[in-house]
Amino acid sequence: MWLYLPLLLSALVGDSLGDLITSHGSEKQAQDGNSVTLSCNYTGTVYNLLWYRQYQRSKPELLLYMTESGDPVKEDPSAHWLSAKVDKHRKLMDLEISPAKVSDSAQYYCALQPTFYVDVYCYKDFSGTVQNLQWYRQYPRSKPEFLLYIFQHGAVSDDRPPRFTAAVNKDNKQVDLKISSAVETDSALYYCALQPTVTGNLTASYKNLPCHH
Numbered sequence: 001m002w003l004y005l006p007l008l009l010s011a012l013v014g015d016s017l018g019d020l021i022t023s024h025g026s027e028k029q030a031q032d033g034n035s036v037t038l039s040c041n042y043t044g045t046v047y048n049l050l051w052y053r054q055y056q057r058s059k060p061e062l063l064l065y066m067t068e069s070g071d072p073v074k075e076d077p078s079a080h081w082l083s084a085k086v087d088k089h090r091k092l093m094d095l096e097i098s099p100a101k102v103s104d105s106a107q108y109y110c111a112l113q114p115t116f117y118v119d120v121y122c123y124k125d126f127s128g129t130v131q132n133l134q135w136y137r138q139y140p141r142s143k144p145e146f147l148l149y150i151f152q153h154g155a156v157s158d159d160r161p162p163r164f165t166a167a168v169n170k171d172n173k174q175v176d177l178k179i180s181s182a183v184e185t186d187s188a189l190y191y192c193a194l195q196p197t198v199t200g201n202l203t204a205s206y207k208n209l210p211c212h213h
Contacts, residue, residue: 035098040110042091048181049086051095052109060109063095120177121169122192135166135177136191144191150175 030036042049048067052060063079066072068088083096097104120135132151136144148160154168163180179186 030097030100032102033099035096036100036104038095038097038108038110040093042093042110042112044112048112049084049093050111051084051093052111054107054109056106066093120179120190121172121174131195133166133175134193134195135164136193138189138191147177149195 028036028038038051048065050065051063053063054060062075063082064072064074064084066084066086068086072082072084074082081098081101083098084094085096086093093110095108095110132149134149135147137147138144147164148157148166150156150166150168152168156166163182165178165180167176167178169176175192177190177192
């Protein structure tokens with residue numbers, strides 16, 4: 001017996017006013033055992049694209065998320081019937097359910113997580129014999145971990161963690177640590193330190209500077 005699955009599709013607007021996501025159609029139907037594809041268009045620069053499913057009288061549940069250029073990360077890795085792809089040139093994201101089952105009848109949401117930045121900054125004085133300025137992060141009950149360093153002319157170390165960069169703000173005489181698409185796990189204590197230029201066998205000393213968030 002063939003069953004038709006009404007699949008409702010809605011769109012969630014991103015947190016940024018410059019980012020918008022719209023659905024292709026308001027309802028899709030498929031025969032039991034066939035495949036069905038849901039699509040959304042989006043605008044702006046995004047960090048993550050997400051798909052949710054919501055059954056009646058239940059809260060939305062995350063199915064998967066992905067970047068514009070990456071592979072989908074499923075909330076349930078065993079959900080082999082779910083797949084997704086993104087066309088970043090057409091700004092189009094698809095969710096495919098194959099094969100579709102009666103239990104897939106639900107409301108589906110496409111959502112986006114915009115790219116945004118959090119700035120942590122500290123005042124500095126790059127005058128004299130300062131080699132570079134370094135940034136560290138420290139979680140509670142853990143030792144500080146090195147993130148990156150930046151030179152007076154603005155060059156930043158290449159081996160920095162993803163989503164982290166730094167910039168010299170000459171107008172305000174400060175150095176900014178920029179965290180793109182900040183997440184809850186980025187909550188920590190951040191330190192900036194100057195590394196002087198040293199000669200001979202002298203040990204470099206570090207001066208902790210006040211940081212402001």
